[in-house]
Amino acid sequence: MRKHIVAGNWKMNTTVADGVNLAKEVVAAASEVPSSVKLIIAPPFTHLVPVAEVVKGSVVGLSAQNCADKVSGAYTGEVSVDMLVSASCEYTILGHSERRQYYGETDAKLVEKVKLAIAAGLSPIFCVGENLEEREAGRHFDVVAEQVKNVLYTLSAEEMAKVIVAYEPVWAIGTGKTATAEQAQEIHACIRKVLADKFGALADDITILYGGSCKPSNAKELFACPDIDGGLIGGAALKASDFIAIAKSF
Ligand code: PGA
Numbered sequence: 001m002r003k004h005i006v007a008g009n010w011k012m013n014t015t016v017a018d019g020v021n022l023a024k025e026v027v028a029a030a031s032e033v034p035s036s037v038k039l040i041i042a043p044p045f046t047h048l049v050p051v052a053e054v055v056k057g058s059v060v061g062l063s064a065q066n067c068a069d070k071v072s073g074a075y076t077g078e079v080s081v082d083m084l085v086s087a088s089c090e091y092t093i094l095g096h097s098e099r100r101q102y103y104g105e106t107d108a109k110l111v112e113k114v115k116l117a118i119a120a121g122l123s124p125i126f127c128v129g130e131n132l133e134e135r136e137a138g139r140h141f142d143v144v145a146e147q148v149k150n151v152l153y154t155l156s157a158e159e160m161a162k163v164i165v166a167y168e169p170v171w172a173i174g175t176g177k178t179a180t181a182e183q184a185q186e187i188h189a190c191i192r193k194v195l196a197d198k199f200g201a202l203a204d205d206i207t208i209l210y211g212g213s214c215k216p217s218n219a220k221e222l223f224a225c226p227d228i229d230g231g232l233i234g235g236a237a238l239k240a241s242d243f244i245a246i247a248k249s250f
Contacts, residue, residue, distance in 0.1 A: 172212025
């Protein structure tokens with residue numbers, strides 16, 4: 001049985017003090033969420049160490065939002081996987097569309113990052129998703145399949161077993177436009193099929209999250225789909241009550 005996960009991507013929001021408070025609110029309300037649902041929060045780098053203290057001993061897991069594609073050394077401004085592990089992270093988001101779009105992250109770079117993260121003991125939350133133009137041209141299945149193949153097909157089955165996939169249509173991120181449950185389900189099923197073509201039965205055990213304007217009002221319908229195993233939540237993760245309400249939708 002694959003895991004149900006609800007992960008909060010805080011992006012570049014909150015001060016350290018506000019982030020610590022938000023983490024405390026999530027931890028305090030976590031007992032309301034069914035124990036079958038794993039909660040994860042992904043604060044900015046500066047918040048990881050104090051937030052790790054808050055989530056320690058709780059059911060809430062800690063994730064980064066990115067990592068370097070190099071092990072260590074003269075890479076000004078970068079944060080390595082070993083640094084993340086030393087800050088008590090268990091996960092890192094990788095390949096978010098905002099990283100791909102604004103910071104030029106290529107599939108080749110993501111291969112390096114995903115492999116380094118796994119080797120360090122982190123589980124990558126690997127994001128894929130088409131933009132509006134690609135969707136309107138009817139290329140969404142191909143685009144997402146390519147993103148999956150270019151990066152995840154380079155992994156061994158043992159490595160793949162550590163990966164969480166997140167499907168996030170770019171046109172739905174932060175726009176208030178959610179993919180319908182039907183649109184999301186058909187892409188999730190396609191991702192699982194692409195994974196099965198390479199990894200066989202392991203594909204059934206891979207958690208695939210939906211992201212893009214997921215909120216308390218639409219989470220139930222999305223999470224009811226057979227291939228949607230949870231959510232990667234942006235805006236709604238900045239309010240503990242909304243984040244918890246989403247996780248309670250299972
Ligand atoms: P959103 O962001 O929920 O604010 O649309 C999701 C994400 O980018 O992870």
